[in-house]
Amino acid sequence: GELTGLMVIRAYHESRGDTKRTKVIVPDSAHGTNPASAAVAGLKVVEVKSLPDGTVDVDALRPLLDDTIAAVMMTNPNTVGIFEHNIPEISEIVHACGALLYYDGANLNPLLGVARPGDMGFDVMHINLHKTFSTPHGGGGPGSGPVGVRAGLEQFLPNPRVVKHSGDDDPLFHLDFGTEKAPHALGRISSWLGNFAVELRALAYILSLGSDGLKLAGTLATLNANYVKESLRDLYALPIDRVCKHEFVFDGLADKSTGVTTLNVAKRLLDHGFHAPTIYFPLLFHESLMIEPTETESKETLDEFIAVMRDIAREAAEDPETVKNAPLETPIRKPDDTAAALNPVVTFAELG
Numbered sequence: 001g002e003l004t005g006l007m008v009i010r011a012y013h014e015s016r017g018d019t020k021r022t023k024v025i026v027p028d029s030a031h032g033t034n035p036a037s038a039a040v041a042g043l044k045v046v047e048v049k050s051l052p053d054g055t056v057d058v059d060a061l062r063p064l065l066d067d068t069i070a071a072v073m074m075t076n077p078n079t080v081g082i083f084e085h086n087i088p089e090i091s092e093i094v095h096a097c098g099a100l101l102y103y104d105g106a107n108l109n110p111l112l113g114v115a116r117p118g119d120m121g122f123d124v125m126h127i128n129l130h131k132t133f134s135t136p137h138g139g140g141g142p143g144s145g146p147v148g149v150r151a152g153l154e155q156f157l158p159n160p161r162v163v164k165h166s167g168d169d170d171p172l173f174h175l176d177f178g179t180e181k182a183p184h185a186l187g188r189i190s191s192w193l194g195n196f197a198v199e200l201r202a203l204a205y206i207l208s209l210g211s212d213g214l215k216l217a218g219t220l221a222t223l224n225a226n227y228v229k230e231s232l233r234d235l236y237a238l239p240i241d242r243v244c245k246h247e248f249v250f251d252g253l254a255d256k257s258t259g260v261t262t263l264n265v266a267k268r269l270l271d272h273g274f275h276a277p278t279i280y281f282p283l284l285f286h287e288s289l290m291i292e293p294t295e296t297e298s299k300e301t302l303d304e305f306i307a308v309m310r311d312i313a314r315e316a317a318e319d320p321e322t323v324k325n326a327p328l329e330t331p332i333r334k335p336d337d338t339a340a341a342l343n344p345v346v347t348f349a350e351l352g
């Protein structure tokens with residue numbers, strides 16, 4: 001989705017003969033997929049700094065904006081779970097320089113039914129259906145990143161597309177290969193129409209929840225994240241102390257004297273039967289521990305997670321070696337991550 005969105009942006013600038021625009025600005029809090037997609041789309045990456053409150057520094061962004069900038073990519077709420085409240089001003093200065101504003105839809109969940117990226121000034125976006133719309137994130141399963149664009153940019157979308165050509169009451173769709181109608185359209189991006197099952201599941205989820213249900217999902221995700229944050233903030237370092245949206249980031253344990261790291265905490269969680277949260281991302285802090293409970297966890301599960309996290313903090317103070325040696329209860333103890341990445345064994349046959 002990100003790659004497609006950036007290719008749409010490139011096609012837009014090229015259609016206007018504006019070929020100098022070869023750079024994309026990405027905040028230092030961005031997920032690695034943003035610079036990666038920009039590079040694959042043939043664009044150079046320029047980083048913009050965040051303020052201590054986690055939001056993009058508008059004063060640092062302003063001087064970077066010139067006629068070589070194709071787009072600014074943003075995630076809102078951003079990767080530290082904070083709503084980019086300066087988004088109207090950012091949208092204004094980005095558009096004034098002739099660039100487009102890209103929305104990384106990875107964090108759309110808390111905004112469901114509350115705010116729309118188009119109203120914030122975004123021109124192009126993708127939605128990670130495998131985050132907001134029911135397919136679980138992670139586990140190596142398929143994802144899907146459908147792309148949306150503001151009116152006027154449709155002509156650059158890839159082909160073939162599904163086009164609606166009759167009313168909402170009795171909709172009819174056809175496949176548009178678009179070569180004549182949309183001479184600027186990108187060609188086919190991936191196999192046929194993407195991961196159909198993920199799209200179908202998203203549609204079923206949207207239809208079954210309805211607009212009230214979706215709004216409740218976003219609100220609950222936000223409530224759950226703030227509940228966990230407030231319940232643990234005395235024991236874990238909270239570098240950005242604000243009301244968060246669906247996720248927040250601790251910078252490891254508050255007490256650093258024990259030498260227990262975020263990796264140790266994550267491994268100890270496995271012993272207690274919890275899937276560890278994202279660790280060492282975002283890169284803004286050394287010991288990032290990103291907690292994103294989502295709307296689906298019950299209060300009982302959240303309370304259990306909080307109790308375990310508190311136990312681990314207590315254990316880190318009283319018996320740090322146990323936490324450092326975790327996991328102790330899992331079938332496999334500590335795999336060598338680096339060797340696994342460099343030399344992956346991906347079939348049982350290879351394991352012998």
Ligand SMILES: Cc1ncc(COP(=O)(O)O)c(C=O)c1O
Pocket residue numbers: 030031033034075079104106107128143
């Ligand atoms: C802000 C942001 N952008 C992009 C991604 C990448 O998404 P995916 O896991 O679908 O590759 C993530 C992943 O969590 C993310 O948090």
